[in-house]
Amino acid sequence: MAEHTRSSIVIDATPAEVMAVIADFAAYPQWTGEVKEVDVLETGPDGRAAKVRLLLDAGAIRDEHTLAYTWDGDREVSWTLVSSQMLRALDGSYALAPAGKGPAKGTEVTYQLAVDVKIPMLGMIKRKAEKVIIDRALAGLKKRVEG
DSSP states (O other): OOSOEEEEEEESSOHHHHHHHHHOGGGHHHHSSSEEEEEEEEEOTTSSEEEEEEEEEETTEEEEEEEEEEEETTTEEEEEEEEESSEEEEEEEEEEEEOSSSSOOOEEEEEEEEEEESSOOOHHHHHHHHHHHHHHHHHHHHHHHHO
């Protein structure tokens, strides 16, 4: 990803437990806030989603887009934009790694995102929007996994 925004959080769960929540697209409307509808259009050989249509409603921004997903076990999932009404690009990833050493279970989740909108937008404003998206997603993921 070219210019991207990145943030991390530690979740009190194993990487497999965290990735199970990330992979459960049907539940996204219950915990993400902005995602109102999800349709898994294709699944890969591992049974996880390969192409997903999402309907987002974030107040002033309403968009429907399709993303293609690539999975690396319970270590990483990345996505790229296939189609959108408002976006030119939406590339992101969740990278999961055990947090710390020893028997304590915990996973460091790093979310990386690069967005390019079809309407002109200052880079500084775009990075701020990416940061808000990432922070909300990580907080929602942590609450969903730990709750």
